[in-house]
Amino acid sequence: xxxxxxxIPGWGAIPVIIFLILWEIIARINLISxxxxxxxxxxxxxxxxxxxxxxxxxxHFFSSFSRVLIGFSFGTIAxxxxxxxxxxxxxxxxxxxxxxxxxxPIPALGWLxxxxxxxxxxxxxxxxxxxxxxxxxxxxxxxxxxxxVDKNYINVAKSLGASNREILTLIVIxxxxxxxxxxLKLESGMAWRVIIAAEMVAIPTGIGALMMRAESLMRIDxxxxxxxxxxxxxxxxxxxxxxxxxxFTALWS
Amino acid sequence: xxxxxxxxxxxxxxxxINLKILNKEFLVLLGPNGxxxxxxxNVIAGLIDYDGSVFFEDECINNLPSSERRIGYxxxxxxxFPHLDVFSNIxxxxxxxxxxxxxxxxxxxxxxxxxxxxxxxxxYPKKLSGGEKQRVALARSLAAxxxxxxxxxPLSSLDLQSSKYLRRELKQLQxxxxxxxxxxTHNLTEAEEIADRIAVMEQGKxxxxxxxxxxxxxxxxxxxxxxxxAPNILDCNRYRNLGKGIAEVDCEGLSIIIPDEGKxxxxxxxxPRDIYVTEIKPPGPEVNRFKGVITDINTTNExxxxxxxxxxxxxxxxxxxxxxxxxNLEIGKEVFFILKLRxxxxx
Numbered sequence: 067x068x069x070x071x072x073x074i075p076g077w078g079a080i081p082v083i084i085f086l087i088l089w090e091i092i093a094r095i096n097l098i099s100x101x102x103x104x105x106x107x108x109x110x111x112x113x114x115x116x117x118x119x120x121x122x123x124x125x126h127f128f129s130s131f132s133r134v135l136i137g138f139s140f141g142t143i144a145x146x147x148x149x150x151x152x153x154x155x156x157x158x159x160x161x162x163x164x165x166x167x168x169x170x171p172i173p174a175l176g177w178l179x180x181x182x183x184x185x186x187x188x189x190x191x192x193x194x195x196x197x198x199x200x201x202x203x204x205x206x207x208x209x210x211x212x213x214x215v216d217k218n219y220i221n222v223a224k225s226l227g228a229s230n231r232e233i234l235t236l237i238v239i240x241x242x243x244x245x246x247x248x249x250l251k252l253e254s255g256m257a258w259r260v261i262i263a264a265e266m267v268a269i270p271t272g273i274g275a276l277m278m279r280a281e282s283l284m285r286i287d288x289x290x291x292x293x294x295x296x297x298x299x300x301x302x303x304x305x306x307x308x309x310x311x312x313x314f315t316a317l318w319s
Numbered sequence: 320x321x322x323x324x325x326x327x328x329x330x331x332x333x334x335x336i337n338l339k340i341l342n343k344e345f346l347v348l349l350g351p352n353g354x355x356x357x358x359x360x361n362v363i364a365g366l367i368d369y370d371g372s373v374f375f376e377d378e379c380i381n382n383l384p385s386s387e388r389r390i391g392y393x394x395x396x397x398x399x400f401p402h403l404d405v406f407s408n409i410x411x412x413x414x415x416x417x418x419x420x421x422x423x424x425x426x427x428x429x430x431x432x433x434x435x436x437x438x439x440x441x442x443y444p445k446k447l448s449g450g451e452k453q454r455v456a457l458a459r460s461l462a463a464x465x466x467x468x469x470x471x472x473p474l475s476s477l478d479l480q481s482s483k484y485l486r487r488e489l490k491q492l493q494x495x496x497x498x499x500x501x502x503x504t505h506n507l508t509e510a511e512e513i514a515d516r517i518a519v520m521e522q523g524k525x526x527x528x529x530x531x532x533x534x535x536x537x538x539x540x541x542x543x544x545x546x547x548x549a550p551n552i553l554d555c556n557r558y559r560n561l562g563k564g565i566a567e568v569d570c571e572g573l574s575i576i577i578p579d580e581g582k583x584x585x586x587x588x589x590x591p592r593d594i595y596v597t598e599i600k601p602p603g604p605e606v607n608r609f610k611g612v613i614t615d616i617n618t619t620n621e622x623x624x625x626x627x628x629x630x631x632x633x634x635x636x637x638x639x640x641x642x643x644x645x646x647n648l649e650i651g652k653e654v655f656f657i658l659k660l661r662x663x664x665x666x
Contacts, residue, residue: 218398221366224385225392226412227463240402318401318443
């Protein structure tokens with residue numbers, strides 16, 4: 067419960083409630099267009115219930131969620147590991163930085179055609195896209211965070227008798243945490259945006275694919291349900307990392 | 320017996336520096352910014368590469384990494400680890416030496432008590448005041464019982480009162496622990512108050528090393544003299560105790576009242592900034608008030624220096640620009656000047 071309370075701040079809900087009421091009123095009095103193109107919020111809730119009850123939403127959501135979780139976890143672990151190495155060892159930074167600087171600006175979805183040919187259309191494709199989407203920014207933030215730690219903290223730790231490994235684990239990584247969490251917060255939301263886009267283009271399951279199917283059936287209510295799920299997941303993921311960041315750094319940063 | 324010997328040390332601005340620091344000594348490296356004082360500390364701590372040799376006792380420690388030199392180093396900006404609370408900051412060196420938790424707690428509690436910061440044990444550095452941070456940093460550098468303590472302008476960020484108070488405490492602590500200490504500062508008063516010996520550094524060279532009085536009464540060259548404020552040094556040939564803690568001395572034709580320390584005075588020294596110059600005769604008793612003639616006026620960026628001739632003496636007085644500009648002074652003009660009794664040093 068404590069975690070839930072921290073994730074959803076009380077006062078922040080008020081504007082959302084006002085927005086939903088306005089939405090309902092505007093749709094009911096046909097201020098914008100017919101019910102088909104702009105269904106009221108209550109109909110979206112009903113559709114959400116149907117999609118959940120018959121398991122359609124759950125199946126598609128689980129497909130997207132598992133892809134994000136696996137791709138983001140691997141991307142984060144690899145990004146943290148190589149980012150720490152690059153930030154700590156200037157030789158590794160010199161060797162890898164030119165390559166990473168070239169690849170980093172390519173948007174994750176830009177890899178999609180290439181990966182479709184290389185990996186084929188299957189479960190590994192969206193995971194690979196999410197991996198790429200999270201790996202580079204997390205690597206970049208981590209290596210920058212490590213490099214930006216004031217060298218005087220390192221000198222102090224050295225003079226107190228710490229070995230290089232102890233300096234890295236006890237001083238440098240903790241001091242780089244604010245930077246690392248900035249990367250994690252941004253990319254956890256981005257992973258969801260990218261997976262939906264990838265599923266819309268190339269993968270037959272997942273929230274993105276459900277949206278495309280709804281579009282072909284003119285089911286705007288389903289599209290909105292999917293968008294709400296997407297917004298909620300981006301929000302929850304970002305809030306989760308904000309919570310972790312506060313837990314680990316709020317006392318001192 | 321010297322505990323630290325620096326042999327032909329060269330790094331950055333420092334060129335071929337030779338220095339011996341005695342066991343349990345409190346040595347102050349005094350000099351302007353950029354003189355190479357901090358560089359020398361970093362050499363001793365092994366934090367930078369250097370040319371030359373550093374010996375601890377008789378052992379050359381050039382190849383000994385910083386972590387094994389048994390040094391406590393208090394940096395100018397302290398650099399308390401912001402992610403650790405006061406207890407963990409102080410315990411850092413003990414934890415990495417794998418001391419058992421009970422021993423760590425005992426030692427940290429001892430230091431917290433010694434430096435009177437027991438109540439701060441669980442605070443994070445961002446909540447501490449400047450003086451508290453200073454104490455925590457000092458406790459951290461002393462935790463592993465180092466043999467040598469290096470202090471790089473540790474009090475420069477504090478207000479005058481706190482700095483003076485902590486300076487005294489630091490000196491007492493150093494005597495109590497008997498730890499060889501090297502203290503870097505550009506503040507003359509600080510150096511004089513705290514040092515067993517002072518090494519005056521300028522442009523990467525040690526210009527003079529000795530006790531505070533030696534530096535004041537016999538500056539080795541013009542650079543040292545200028546750095547310590549170009550003091551006026553007068554020979555005294557008559558001494559008369561007037562009681563009530565004061566005495567009268569005859570210095571090159573001037574009869575000067577000085578603080579009496581119960582011993583015969585051979586020389587007195589006063590800084591130009593401690594001579595008060597006025598165009599009109601000052602009111603009050605005729606104590607250390609003289610009439611003189613301006614024989615030279617020398618303007619620098621910071622101050623205006625007047626050369627005054629009074630009796631057989633020639634004295635240098637110093638005025639800030641804004642005061643000089645408000646007066647009508649010229650060479651050959653007669654002026655009055657007062658020597659500030661409390662600022663006269665005697666030997």
